[in-house]
Amino acid sequence: MHRDALLTQDELDFIQRMQHNPQLNLRDASSSLTVNGGAQIRDLLTRLAAHDQLTIQAQFENQQLTFPLHLVEDEFHAVHLRLGVPTIFEDGPMIRPWRLALETPVALENVRGNPSAYWVHEVSFKGVLVEIRGRIKPPKTFSLWFSPSGYERIALRGTLERENARGLFAYRLDQSDADETERLRQFILHQHRLIHPEVHA
Known part of the structure; x- marks a missing residue:
């Protein structure tokens, strides 16, 4: 390797391995949310989330999971909706x-x-x-x-x-x-x- 190189061959090999590691390229599916409903729906959800508490509610048997939605800005200054940690309720005589x-x-x-x-x-x-x-x-x-x-x-x-x-x-x-x-x-x-x-x- 050329003596003026910024990285050694071992460092270059390590970076190559990291780039091609499938485990590191997986997104956290539990926290990301993609809205495929057109610009109007995305804009509406973004405005609602910016001004008030916005949630998604799921029903499972006798349980309700309520996920808060948060606006987050990525490194390119694009705004996205992200799922928060849900609150879990159970049905019965009272929730x-x-x-x-x-x-x-x-x-x-x-x-x-x-x-x-x-x-x-x-x-x-x-x-x-x-x-x-x-x-x-x-x-x-x-x-x-x-x-x-x-x-x-x-x-x-x-x-x-x-x-x-x-x-x-x-x-x-x-x-x-x-x-x-x-x-x-x-x-x-x-x-x-x-x-x-x-x-x-």
Whole structure:
């Protein structure tokens, strides 16, 4: 190779391999959205998404998945609609957020990562069902960390709603941090994919 070349042959080979790697050329199909309805429909959806909350709703058996649509600008300054993380609801006597029943309860942790007496049995993006171990009176509010195995921990702030027939306590989540809410929704969506792969195929 010429001594004034900017890249070595190994670097050139690496770039060539990266360019032709089919795994790296796959788009994230779950987050992109192409609208093939003509310019008028695209313009209408873009205007609506720019001024108000725009969603797509899907019905599956007794569940509703509501996907928010966001306007994003690419590197060429073209504006596209992108699907956000869905909220999942279940039908019944009343529509409520889908609850993920954990196979094994997960202890909420304090800021140092030490387990507390509060163990999560079910979680949704709006609330948690908690077992309180030991002789502790349920607090009116809590601010602790949810650390399911294999996931980055998520800050939860809850307000006591009621005790159920099984002696578990329902807490409504009051998430003030949008990033924490998004991470909780991502966790719930990932678990929903594992439980209902046919919906997400």
